[in-house]
Amino acid sequence: MIKHFSPGERAEIDYCDGIDILDAATGEIVSTQLFVGVLCKSRYTFAEFTFSQKSLDFLSSHVRMFEFFGGVPATLAPDNLKSAVTKAHPYDPVKNQAYCRLARHYDVAVTPARVRTPKDKALVERTVQIFQRWFYFKVRKRTFTSLMELNTCLREHLEIFHNKKHRIFQRTRNEMFTEEKEFLQPLPENRYEVSLHKKATLQADCHLQFEKTFYSAPYQHRGNRLDVWASDKTVEILFKGETVAVHSRSYNPGGFRTDNKHYPPQHQAYLEATPEQLRERAEKIGEDTYTVINRLMSTRYPLRFLRRAQGILALTQKYSHQQLERACNQALLFERYHVPFIENLIKNQTIDTDSTKITRAENPHLRGDELFH
Numbered sequence: 297m298i299k300h301f302s303p304g305e306r307a308e309i310d311y312c313d314g315i316d317i318l319d320a321a322t323g324e325i326v327s328t329q330l331f332v333g334v335l336c337k338s339r340y341t342f343a344e345f346t347f348s349q350k351s352l353d354f355l356s357s358h359v360r361m362f363e364f365f366g367g368v369p370a371t372l373a374p375d376n377l378k379s380a381v382t383k384a385h386p387y388d389p390v391k392n393q394a395y396c397r398l399a400r401h402y403d404v405a406v407t408p409a410r411v412r413t414p415k416d417k418a419l420v421e422r423t424v425q426i427f428q429r430w431f432y433f434k435v436r437k438r439t440f441t442s443l444m445e446l447n448t449c450l451r452e453h454l455e456i457f458h459n460k461k462h463r464i465f466q467r468t469r470n471e472m473f474t475e476e477k478e479f480l481q482p483l484p485e486n487r488y489e490v491s492l493h494k495k496a497t498l499q500a501d502c503h504l505q506f507e508k509t510f511y512s513a514p515y516q517h518r519g520n521r522l523d524v525w526a527s528d529k530t531v532e533i534l535f536k537g538e539t540v541a542v543h544s545r546s547y548n549p550g551g552f553r554t555d556n557k558h559y560p561p562q563h564q565a566y567l568e569a570t571p572e573q574l575r576e577r578a579e580k581i582g583e584d585t586y587t588v589i590n591r592l593m594s595t596r597y598p599l600r601f602l603r604r605a606q607g608i609l610a611l612t613q614k615y616s617h618q619q620l621e622r623a624c625n626q627a628l629l630f631e632r633y634h635v636p637f638i639e640n641l642i643k644n645q646t647i648d649t650d651s652t653k654i655t656r657a658e659n660p661h662l663r664g665d666e667l668f669h
Contacts, residue, residue: 299336299418301336301337302337302479303337303338303475303476303478303479304335304337304367304369304370304476304479304480304481305336305337305369305370305371306335306336306337306369306370306371306372306373307333307334307335307336307361307365307369307371307372307373308333308334308336308372308373308374308417308419308420309331309332309333309358309372309373309374309375309380309417309420310332310374310375310417310420310421310424311329311330311331311332311349311375311377312329312330312332312424312428313327313329313330314327314328314329314330314345314346314446315328315330315345315432315435315440315446316328317440317441317442317443317446318439318440318441319441320441326347327347328345328346328347328443328446329345329346329347329348329349329353330343330344330345330424330428331343331344331345331346331353331354331357331361332420332423332424332427333357333358333361333420334419334420334423335365335369335473335476336419337472337476338469338472338473338475338476339419339423339462339469339472340365340458340469340470340472340473340476341423341427341454341457341458341469342360342361342364342365342454343427343450343454344357344360344447344450345443345446345447345450346443347443349377349379350379351378351379351392351394351395351492351493352490352492354377354379354380354395355379355394355395355398355490356490358372358398359398359487359488359490362402362483363483365477365480366477366480366483367477367480367481367482367483368402368403368404368480368481368482368483369404369480369481370404370405370481371404371405371406371407372399372404372405372406372407373407373408373409373416373417373420374395374406374408374409375408375409375417376389376408376409376410376411378392379392379394379395380392380395380406380408381408384408384410384411386410386411389408391406391408392493393493393523394491394492394493394525397491397493397525398488398490401484401488402481402483402484402488403481403484404481427457430457431450431453431457434453435449435453457469458470458473489527489528490527490528491525491526491527491532492525492526492527493523493524493525494506494523494524494526495521495522495523495524496521496522496524497519497520497521497522498513498517498518498519498520498522499518500518500519502514502515502518502558502559502563503552503554504522504524504533506524506526506531507526508549508550509546509547509548509549509550509551509552509553510550510551510552510553510554511524511531511533511541511543511552511553512541512543512552512553512554512555512558512559513533513540513541513558514540514541514557514558515558515559515560515563517535517540520535522534522535522540523535526545527545528545529544529545530542530543530544530545531543531544531545531553541555541558543555552600570602571593571602571605574589574593574602574605574606574609575589575590575593577589577609578590578605578609581609581612581617581620581621582617582618582620582621582624583621584621584622584624584625584628585608585609585620585621585624587624587628588608588624588627588628588633588638589605589608589609591633592604592605592633593605604633604634604635607635608620608624608633608635608638611623611635611638611639611642615642619642619645620638620642622641622642622645623638623639623641623642623645624638626641627641
């Protein structure tokens, strides 16, 4: 069946294998993917190379495609990749939430093609074949060392491609696009900020995990599955569509983003009072014990080390203050403040507890025998 499209009615999306890039620093060959979007009426084409088909690359390519067109079509017809469709269905596919958010921002409908049905987006399938065959032949003898270099070359050839006469219409794509452009919806005032979506459970310590970093949310939502939307700069946490927490994004694995107001009132009081109490207890034991506890309590998020500090001081229930003080003196040399390590130091003490404290040798890389006694 021959399909007829109105101007600005539809754009079709597809991926194909890209051109390998040579990493000049390591000599590694890096593969790419070619993203292609075609306006169905004018056959005007947007294309760019990316490193993957993952959500971040997929959504970012859409933003750049709309800006390249200078407007937004009424509908989009992507393939059934996971970045677009979470669960495929012939009539009612479940779309990716991050893709839906982008569609709402641009006020565009998404109608994914059926699984293994290329005729549902035949125009982009055919355009990919024609453009890929032509462009890849043109650059077959070139070696690209960066994605930017590859996309710059692609954009130059894309302009040539748009000025070639269409075999059937006997008009260039640029000429046909000039007529279609005025029917596209205008771009929103604010550029879309690409966000990744994930669901995560808020744990008992009022934190959830997103990409190996921990973010706090109000204690009332502990045990609930929350929606996490992460952009390059921020992480927004929502419950049933309502924002409950916003943090600056951290790229430090194992790091914490904590708002103390998210703890229950009794925990907030505990957080404020306990570190000082621990310091007071440690000061009564000795100078080195106080130094160890103070270092643990002087971090940005001391709540993480409360139990560790309590465990160190609890060693006085099994050992004398002098033994703990000497073990802390050794722990400071090694800069290791873990309960099992300090307890092992106490157990391995063989000299009199009233002897002089151990001090670091002049050369920190050469430790005398006294360190291990």
